[in-house]
Amino acid sequence: MAQEVLPSDYDIIILGTGTTECILAAAFARVGYKVLHMDRNDYYSGDWATFHFKALRDWTRRYNQPVLEPSFDTDRDSLLLDGEQLIPLEINGTNIHDVSEQIFVKEKSEPTENDAEASEVDTESTGNTLKQNETDQSQEENNDSINTDDGDKPLMAVHKESPDSEKGEKTWTLELFEEQWRKFNIDLMPKILYCRGLMVELLISSDVAKYCEFRTVTRVLTMIDAKLQQVPCSRSDVFSSKQVSMIEKRMLMKFLTFAVDYESHHEEYEGYEDRPYVEFLRSKNLSPNVLHYILHAIAMVTEATPTTEGLKNTQRFLQSLGRYGNTAFLWPLYGASDLLQCFCRVQGVINTQGQRLKTRQITLLSLPPPSGSRHPITVLELSSLSMACPSGLYVVHLTCETVRDAKSDLIPAVQSLYHWSADGSSDVSKPSVLWSLFFNMTDTREIVQTRNLPTNLFVVGGPDGGLDFEHSIDEAKRLFQSLCPDEEFLPKAPNPEDIIFDDGDNVTNKESGFEGESQTEEDLNNAENEAREAKKANEENPDTE
Amino acid sequence: MQQNDEFDNEGLKVTAELLSANPDFYTLWNYRRKTFLHIKDTVAAEELQTTMLNELSFLEQCLKINPKSYGTWHHRGWVLENMPEPDWKNELRLCNKFLEFDERNFHCWDYRRLVVKEANITPEEELQFTTNKIESNFSNYSSWHYRSKLLPLVYGDNSQPTGMKEEQLISECMLVQNAFFTDPSDQSAWFYHRWLLGRVTRPLRLESILICRPQGIVVVGLSHATELERTTKIHLAVGETMLSPKWRTANGESCSTVWICDTDVLSNNNATMKITVELQTSDPPQTVELAADESRVHWLRSYLPGTRFRHEISAAANDVLTQELTTLQQLHDLEPENKWVLLTVISLMRALDPLSHENETFDYINKLIEVDPMRTSYYLDLKSKFIIENALESRPPNATTVDLSNKGLTTLVHADAMVSMETVNLSHNSLQCLPDLGYLQGVRVLNLDGNKLSTCKAFYCLSSLEELSICDNMIKHCVTELLLLKTVSDISTTEDLGALKSCTRLTRLHLKGNPVCEKKSDIVDFLMSLEKKC
Structure with missing residues (x-):
């Protein structure tokens, strides 16, 4: 397939496979444009990528090498035709910096000499976790860590459970990680979806949902007095919660009922609109716990956030509850990049059904901001059932706005939750970090167009620090509508049942959208299988593309 | 087909197609049952088992299309009862699944009761099941109702006025408090609460007797409305003479709390008479004496102050009720406009001490009329009831x-x-x-x-x-x-x-x-x- 000669005429050429790019590619293709979608990386999704363990380490190593100016053998200008203009791309990878990997497990089960292959890798000793990290211009950090315990004991145990001994003591080593490299799906920028957020609505309205699989985020935690607590968010949580008193239940429910529909009760928050949300909450005579739940775990804002924004966030959370069970969030299985690739599959008809599955635990926790920042730290803990890691391990992402650098901003939070020890000691009260990676990623949401770009060239932003994909969807929609004001943004593909199969195995489509090719259902299935296989092959051998 | 005795696979196939489209066509379910009975006599148990298993999977398909069909659930029960090796435990799993999709599907709750009986599931397990269902969504009359049936089986205690162990009663009160503190507008919790506090069923007994000599009538008041002859008889004796009068009601109804008989014996002489009234139940007879020259005499059952009408409200012990009242008043402070809270506070006050809470009760009723004007007449009737009860309670007994x-x-x-x-x-x-x-x-x-x-x-x-x-x-x-x-x-x-x-x-x-x-x-x-x- 790679050897085929590509057509040379396209309506739209999209460079990069980030969120905005993928959504736009799908949107243009669906309304009948001829789209060429390219990526200069040998992996999907750029800074939105989801990596297995080997690829992640390759990526890490790349950022620890000096960036080389690309050199071209040929005279580029001589390739230009009249009216054409060369616009060089930014050097790849300038958005990522301060990448630092730290390994807490032994290389192999038998103590051996360190390979010392990369300067940043200090293979100190046996512990039990992994970590990693990101940031952006408006200063954002992300720290992924992998934690382990035997069995499926969640790392952030709200209730202290006795260690699961069924699998015996498994001592993880780097070698074991590498043996199971394919079982890791670690996001550079993890995203969860509000059940009634823009992404979910888009997946439904465009029917892309049928290519995706999700798990529900099972619990929202918060830290009060250095203790983790499960936050009662829904009606049934509030009913069953043993942590809040009867009176607090009423306070919380009363407030949440108001917040779902706050716009129609303006008198309730009149005068507080631009004042901090926390002041408004205080005016409601809420108990300290209830106030904390609303501010930090439901609205996930800070004390400085204005009331209107706080209410909006609270409302968004509440509206998302109950749509797919007792949760406000969905986790895309296999990571964010897999979800984005679903948009790339829009041109195929696939028979699999979108599914929602039950989870063991996927946990969301919002921690107070690191000192000097206004934005809280988001902690997302993924069990093996989220397809982020092999069974027995957990992947934990910590993301925040950068103050200094990822590691110094996040390490206090990591240490409050996990046992972070390079000396191999263990702490029974906390799960141990086995491997960690910190990095900073530039927030490119507000792209400053420094150069005069041709009118037919548009630049879109990369990952942002928000929980969901809302910003990218907005961006894609705006750009699409400015280019195709009369077209529907990602309408549903025609129903396969509406495709008529005639005698000659030709498929005629009652509706538009599938221009050109005629395929039998079998072909379509094959196409899907090929796509899957191609993806797998790609994962196994990232160099082919 | 039925007329021609055609009970064969072809018939099954045709009815299956029709039932897939419309599961409420009960004649067709009947036809299938007849067919299976026919097959039952002609094939070996193993084959019958296979046929029935196929029927069960067909039924499962039907239920997926329409989970609220009387005919389908009933037929499923019939199939299980008529198959050689029914797997009732599997049916319980099926019920769990269906109730997970719709916890208010009363068809399934109904079927579940059959399954639970056949599968020998203990009431304890079922009680736990209702707890889980209530925890996931307490707006569920079915769960609460099932719970009310299971509690007396698991925590029954006949020495308690509510028929349930007091500890459990208190723990149920806590559970339901969680519900109405979470959502005080949800009716199901309030109805359960009302059930929980219970009411006393008084035995059928005499409440009052009135004898008027000039009119020649004996009037008997009973503890609840009764259809004489069908449920009991009132025996009447003057002196040693048993009368067999005809009893009538005041307004001609067949069922009443007040029964009247007309008898000449009274009006025919002015002598002292001993009149004995006895119900044909365990209630002891009451004798009243109509003195010479007296035209009337009456007897009334005596009650401690404040208890005459209490049985209609609650059977629970006073300390439980006091605790409930305190909690409900807290909720009222938070939700002054909530009618369920107001109604419950009123009913607790009535149960505890109707006379000393009189003014508060009336204030709450006025508040109810204000917050729920659509039911003004109901609340006014309720207030009338309380006024009359209090007037009767506070009056000297005779x-x-x-x-x-x-x-x-x-x-x-x-x-x-x-x-x-x-x-x-x-x-x-x-x-x-x-x-x-x-x-x-x-x-x-x-x-x-x-x-x-x-x-x-x-x-x-x-x-x-x-x-x-x-x-x-x-x-x-x-x-x-x-x-x-x-x-x-x-x-x-x-x-x-x-x-x-x-x-x-x-x-x-x-x-x-x-x-x-x-x-x-x-x-x-x-x-x-x-x-x-x-």
Whole structure:
């Protein structure tokens, strides 16, 4: 397939496979444009990528090498035709910096000499976790860590459970990680979806949902007095919660009922609109716990956030509850990049059904901001059932706005939750970090167009620090509508049942959208299988593309 | 097909197709059952088992299409009962699945009860199941109701007035408090709470006896409405002589709390008489003595103050109720507008001490009318009930007068507790109709001035009534009605007319201020007819 000669005429050429790019590619293709979608990386999704363990380490190593100016053998200008203009791309990878990997497990089960292959890798000793990290211009950090315990004991145990001994003591080593490299799906920028957020609505309205699989985020935690607590968010949580008193239940429910529909009760928050949300909450005579739940775990804002924004966030959370069970969030299985690739599959008809599955635990926790920042730290803990890691391990992402650098901003939070020890000691009260990676990623949401770009060239932003994909969807929609004001943004593909199969195995489509090719259902299935296989092959051998 | 005895696979196939489209076609389910019974006689158990298993998977498909079909669930139960090796545990899993999709599917809850019985699931396990269901969504009458059936099985204690161990009662109160603190507008929790506090079922027994010599009547009040002959008998003896009188009700209903018998024995002599009334139940007989020259005598069951009507509200112990009241008042402070909270607070106050909470109760009722104006009449009736109850409670036990004037009454309740009253003042209220007035068989003087009465139907059967005042009402046609009845009396002897006869003791009638007074000639005619009658 790679050897085929590509057509040379396209309506739209999209460079990069980030969120905005993928959504736009799908949107243009669906309304009948001829789209060429390219990526200069040998992996999907750029800074939105989801990596297995080997690829992640390759990526890490790349950022620890000096960036080389690309050199071209040929005279580029001589390739230009009249009216054409060369616009060089930014050097790849300038958005990522301060990448630092730290390994807490032994290389192999038998103590051996360190390979010392990369300067940043200090293979100190046996512990039990992994970590990693990101940031952006408006200063954002992300720290992924992998934690382990035997069995499926969640790392952030709200209730202290006795260690699961069924699998015996498994001592993880780097070698074991590498043996199971394919079982890791670690996001550079993890995203969860509000059940009634823009992404979910888009997946439904465009029917892309049928290519995706999700798990529900099972619990929202918060830290009060250095203790983790499960936050009662829904009606049934509030009913069953043993942590809040009867009176607090009423306070919380009363407030949440108001917040779902706050716009129609303006008198309730009149005068507080631009004042901090926390002041408004205080005016409601809420108990300290209830106030904390609303501010930090439901609205996930800070004390400085204005009331209107706080209410909006609270409302968004509440509206998302109950749509797919007792949760406000969905986790895309296999990571964010897999979800984005679903948009790339829009041109195929696939028979699999979108599914929602039950989870063991996927946990969301919002921690107070690191000192000097206004934005809280988001902690997302993924069990093996989220397809982020092999069974027995957990992947934990910590993301925040950068103050200094990822590691110094996040390490206090990591240490409050996990046992972070390079000396191999263990702490029974906390799960141990086995491997960690910190990095900073530039927030490119507000792209400053420094150069005069041709009118037919548009630049879109990369990952942002928000929980969901809302910003990218907005961006894609705006750009699409400015280019195709009369077209529907990602309408549903025609129903396969509406495709008529005639005698000659030709498929005629009652509706538009599938221009050109005629395929039998079998072909379509094959196409899907090929796509899957191609993806797998790609994962196994990232160099082919 | 049925007529031709065609019970074969072809028939199964055709009915299956039809039922897939419409599962409520019960004739077709019947046909399938007949077919299976037919097959049952002709094939080996193994083959029958296979056939039935196929039927079960067909049924599962049908239920997925329509999970609320009576026919499908019933047929499933039948198949299980008729197959060689039914797997009831699997059915329980099926129920769990369906109730996970829709926890309020009462068809499935119903089927579950059959399954639980057949699979020998313990009430403890089922109770846990309802707990789980309630935790995931407590707005579920089915779960709460099932719970109310299971609790007495698991935590039954007959020594407790509620029939349940007190610890468990308290823990259930906590559970349901969680529900109404979470969502005080959810009715299911309130109804469960109401059930939880329970009520006492009083045994059928005598509440009151009234004997009026001149009218020749014995009136018996019972603890609840009863259909005589069908459920019990009232034996009546004067001295040693057993009478076998015919009992009738005041208004001609077949079921009543007040029964009347007319007997000549009373009016035929003026001697002292011992009259014994006995219910054909375990209740001991009551004997009253009508002294010589006395025209009437009555007996009333005695109650401790404040307990006469309590059985209607709660059976729970006072400390449980006190605790509940404290909690509910906290909730009321948070939700002053919530009608369920107000109603429950009122009912707890009534159960604890109706007299000392009187003013608070009325304030809460006024608040209820304010927050729920659509049910104003209901609340006013409720208030009337409380006023009457309090008036009856606070009256000396043997008083024969009751003053309920100027109380804003909209309805007359507990008339059966006023059988022995001689003077009843109901003036200046808002009474529109008085369906139970016939219970006042002892009333001599009745004042209904200043109400909203528009007919006189209620007065037909008041055998002791001597003076009736119905000034300032809205009576337009009473005279005509009474006249009509009078003419009828010449040709018929219905019970109503018997009552009218007893109304002839009426000597003073005050009609001033009614529209009917404008037709003077009618009144003259009417009064003359009364005189003639006497």
